[in-house]
Amino acid sequence: MKKYTYILLFAILGLANSCDDQDDPIPVNEEEVITTVRLTLTPKDGGTPIVLESRDLDGIGPDEPIITVSSTLEVSQVYSGNMELLNETVSPADQITEEVEEEGAEHQFFFQLSQDVADISYDDEDVNGNPIGLSIVLETKAVGTSNLTITLRHEPEKTAAGVAEGDISQAGGETDVQVVFPIEVI
Amino acid sequence: MKYTFLLAICLFVNSMASQNCHYVCIGEVTDFHDGSPLVGATIYAKELDKYLATDLQGKFKFTDLCAGTLTLTISHVGCLTKTVEVHIDGDVYKRINLEHHAEFLDEITIHSVGDKHSASGQETRLKKEQLELYSGAQLGDALKEIAGISSLNTGNNIVKPVINGLHSSRVLIMNNGVRLQDQEWGVEHAPNIDLGSVANVMVIKGASALAYGGDAVGGVVVMNPATIRNKDSLYGQSILAGFSNGRGFSGNTSLTKSFDNGWFISGQASVKRFGDAEAPDYFLTNSGLSSNALSLRAGFKTLEQGLSIYYSFINNEIGILKASHIGNISDLVTAIESDEPLVQEDFDYQIEAPKQEVKHHLAKVNYFKRFENLGRLNLQYDFQNNRRKEFDIRVGDDRNKAALDLALKTHTVSADFKFDANHMRIFNTGLRFGYQQNVPDPDTGVRRLIPDYQKIDFGAFVTSLLNFDNGMQVDAGVRYDFNRMNAKKFYLKSRWEERNYQDDYAHFITDELESQYLTNPVFDYHNFSGMLGLKYFYKDHWEAGLNFSMANRAPNPSELFSDGLHHSAARIELGDLRLKQETSSRIGATLVYTDESASVKLEGYYNLINNYIFSMPNGIEQTLRGAFPVWVFSQAKAGIFGLDFTAAVPINSRLTLTNNSAYIRGMNLDMDEALIDIPSFQTRNSLTYKQSKWKDFSLSLKSEWVFEQSNYPNFNFEQFIPNDQTLVEVDISTPPAAYHLLHLHSQIRFDLKKNRGLTLGLKIDNIFNTSYRNYLNRQRYFADEMGRNISLQLKFNY
Numbered sequence: 001m002k003k004y005t006y007i008l009l010f011a012i013l014g015l016a017n018s019c020d021d022q023d024d025p026i027p028v029n030e031e032e033v034i035t036t037v038r039l040t041l042t043p044k045d046g047g048t049p050i051v052l053e054s055r056d057l058d059g060i061g062p063d064e065p066i067i068t069v070s071s072t073l074e075v076s077q078v079y080s081g082n083m084e085l086l087n088e089t090v091s092p093a094d095q096i097t098e099e100v101e102e103e104g105a106e107h108q109f110f111f112q113l114s115q116d117v118a119d120i121s122y123d124d125e126d127v128n129g130n131p132i133g134l135s136i137v138l139e140t141k142a143v144g145t146s147n148l149t150i151t152l153r154h155e156p157e158k159t160a161a162g163v164a165e166g167d168i169s170q171a172g173g174e175t176d177v178q179v180v181f182p183i184e185v186i
Numbered sequence: 187m188k189y190t191f192l193l194a195i196c197l198f199v200n201s202m203a204s205q206n207c208h209y210v211c212i213g214e215v216t217d218f219h220d221g222s223p224l225v226g227a228t229i230y231a232k233e234l235d236k237y238l239a240t241d242l243q244g245k246f247k248f249t250d251l252c253a254g255t256l257t258l259t260i261s262h263v264g265c266l267t268k269t270v271e272v273h274i275d276g277d278v279y280k281r282i283n284l285e286h287h288a289e290f291l292d293e294i295t296i297h298s299v300g301d302k303h304s305a306s307g308q309e310t311r312l313k314k315e316q317l318e319l320y321s322g323a324q325l326g327d328a329l330k331e332i333a334g335i336s337s338l339n340t341g342n343n344i345v346k347p348v349i350n351g352l353h354s355s356r357v358l359i360m361n362n363g364v365r366l367q368d369q370e371w372g373v374e375h376a377p378n379i380d381l382g383s384v385a386n387v388m389v390i391k392g393a394s395a396l397a398y399g400g401d402a403v404g405g406v407v408v409m410n411p412a413t414i415r416n417k418d419s420l421y422g423q424s425i426l427a428g429f430s431n432g433r434g435f436s437g438n439t440s441l442t443k444s445f446d447n448g449w450f451i452s453g454q455a456s457v458k459r460f461g462d463a464e465a466p467d468y469f470l471t472n473s474g475l476s477s478n479a480l481s482l483r484a485g486f487k488t489l490e491q492g493l494s495i496y497y498s499f500i501n502n503e504i505g506i507l508k509a510s511h512i513g514n515i516s517d518l519v520t521a522i523e524s525d526e527p528l529v530q531e532d533f534d535y536q537i538e539a540p541k542q543e544v545k546h547h548l549a550k551v552n553y554f555k556r557f558e559n560l561g562r563l564n565l566q567y568d569f570q571n572n573r574r575k576e577f578d579i580r581v582g583d584d585r586n587k588a589a590l591d592l593a594l595k596t597h598t599v600s601a602d603f604k605f606d607a608n609h610m611r612i613f614n615t616g617l618r619f620g621y622q623q624n625v626p627d628p629d630t631g632v633r634r635l636i637p638d639y640q641k642i643d644f645g646a647f648v649t650s651l652l653n654f655d656n657g658m659q660v661d662a663g664v665r666y667d668f669n670r671m672n673a674k675k676f677y678l679k680s681r682w683e684e685r686n687y688q689d690d691y692a693h694f695i696t697d698e699l700e701s702q703y704l705t706n707p708v709f710d711y712h713n714f715s716g717m718l719g720l721k722y723f724y725k726d727h728w729e730a731g732l733n734f735s736m737a738n739r740a741p742n743p744s745e746l747f748s749d750g751l752h753h754s755a756a757r758i759e760l761g762d763l764r765l766k767q768e769t770s771s772r773i774g775a776t777l778v779y780t781d782e783s784a785s786v787k788l789e790g791y792y793n794l795i796n797n798y799i800f801s802m803p804n805g806i807e808q809t810l811r812g813a814f815p816v817w818v819f820s821q822a823k824a825g826i827f828g829l830d831f832t833a834a835v836p837i838n839s840r841l842t843l844t845n846n847s848a849y850i851r852g853m854n855l856d857m858d859e860a861l862i863d864i865p866s867f868q869t870r871n872s873l874t875y876k877q878s879k880w881k882d883f884s885l886s887l888k889s890e891w892v893f894e895q896s897n898y899p900n901f902n903f904e905q906f907i908p909n910d911q912t913l914v915e916v917d918i919s920t921p922p923a924a925y926h927l928l929h930l931h932s933q934i935r936f937d938l939k940k941n942r943g944l945t946l947g948l949k950i951d952n953i954f955n956t957s958y959r960n961y962l963n964r965q966r967y968f969a970d971e972m973g974r975n976i977s978l979q980l981k982f983n984y
Contacts, residue, residue, distance in 0.1 A: 025638045025674050027699060031584055031631030034810050056810050058701065059633075060751045060758055062684035064808045089701070099582040106581070114911050149908040154513070154581065168909050172528050174579065175513030178812035180908045 306719025
């Protein structure tokens, strides 16, 4: 009976060893990670576009996002804004903006200012005629500094009160992106 | 039949006995191994020259006895015959344990190898009738019948058993002699067990059952299928049940064919379908369940040897409450502040993301041989294949792709030898060798939560049970386990440095990519465990036990390697390569009183755990999704103290009052604060009315009272919410209020011809549709528990 035990043990040892030379696992291509959120504000009457960017190449790793705002905004100016979402962990970078656009009915950006220095309105529509927020119009109206919070919600209640006007409080859904840019209007 | 006849004779003889003698001797014959009553044991009273047979409770009664000595010889099929002397100087109650040669009757299970459990350990058994009441529910729900057992839930379908405040890797689950390996480290991973395949469950609190493993810091749950006897027969059972809540049904059917010559074959299958469950005020959207399971066994056995094969498969698809899938802390704050779940839809049976899909295969071959006047050898090989897929809410092409896809394969070979020729001195020794491989599928497009790994386990144990004539039992055991964890894991360079691994673990790096290291961590753990206990039977009615056990548990893959965002908790969870084994030293004391009608049991314990591994908050990290608290696995000295109380007291011949209550206190002794997720005081009382003349009618009203947990660690934190520019305290710690629920169960049995029977059961859970939340439910931030549930059960034996 001891013999059986040995045979079984050796069989398993053999099995264990044969599996030992496993190949190295392959790295995962992170498909949905958003590493870069970029808002480009182009002045209506010409001039250099202003780029607001938050970049976090390690995704949910410990490195903080690097936030850059290329310049100050001009008061009483109308800017057309364009949102871009990128996954830069892959090369060439993945345009996540396109996915959001394709599934526009299930996504919406919200733009909130901590100080009343500008008005922001949506400049695009999904298939149901509700805003997405990939294109916006920003009109500065007062001098000052403010935080601009940009939030992307997945599956928001687009028909809830105020949501189409950009009020996030009733929107619900799940947050995919939330970044805060310090801006200055001079 | 024979037994009725014997009883009739006895009654006849009794009526003619002398009038001077009026004492009564009541006895109870139990299986020495597990304390279960032995039905149909023959009692021969020498002085009276009289035979009796034990009834369904294993009890017998001699009446009209004179003072003096009564010599009883007790025999039971498959048991060693035993003779005891009883002194009659009044009415006497005598409990008699028979050494049950289980293999003669039992299926070839590890249980039948004999006394794997300790005599002095805190063990409680649930019988088939109790389990059958939970035909639509989960193992974790049924185990709550036992004092000191609670559950850690994720919604209503993921129910993990918690033994004296400990769960997951600290609770071993043995399914028909096989240690379940199903990613049990995860608090949101329920054991892959089909209750329909289980005939009895034994819960052992603490690490006394060394034959199963040395790492049972919390305890062991041992489940076995029904015993098959060596006789020509064909029998089966079908249970059908319908449920109002979730508009679900469950069905379970089994069929067994056995032969005189020892051959047998048995099969069982079950199915469960539930739609969205309903809280008193709303539907719990996406909380459905779909489960299919089957098991097959076949083999042959005699008294000398037996060979059996077993295969079981379970496929679970479990919906996760949609409202619990959240993006970041702002969402969590909104969810906590809202009284109702933020996603509520109409009822349906659809199970959408987020959900889990788990398939678990288990196969085993077992051989035993009995050597005369020596003992019994048991050899076993088993294989398990666990495939777990978890689906998150995703967009674009990834919409239907799992976010987590793990394939876990486990092989185990074991050999045991039990020296039981002398039933007063029993020794059991065994060896285990296990190999495990985990392969996460990289196609998920999400970084692996648990890495690729191979694990080798080796274990050896010796246990002993010594019986003394004075009613004392001493048991002792030692065990050694070796674990080698060999993993291959990608670390983000930023994480590797943030964890300060570059100095200590630079040698693990085998490859460098642009932003990641490929590492090959290899860890060896040597674990020593042991137990020592004694049990004393005193004056027939009393039984006292004292038990000390030591367990050593190596950190599990999640504790070592976790690395990712946890959606429903809105936190980043990180493992730690530096974790050491945790060591539990547990002392348990048990006092039992039993007489012919009442039983009372009090169990106390103190579990001191060195290097207790737990997850605690450690700062906040900013990401593009917003801010997340980081929870890191850490170690501290922990102490858990508790009292479990069980009583069944008859009020009259038809009414019985039962109580089970548990008090527990868990402390982090290093930080002098409470441990997280420790159950609060709870007490369950039931009043049962039974009338056997009315078709075995029974009606039982049960009250379940769970107190508010006032001892909890405060892990609340302050968080700036940019959307409304406010700083809020995120209250993730405060336990919900106390609750009290009433449940009802009633059943009636119709005997059909030839051992056939039909049982009709009605059950109402949460009669008053009370809204409540449970501290030990991971979804308590999002929604109430289930409301009233009316179910009808039809049980047909044939």
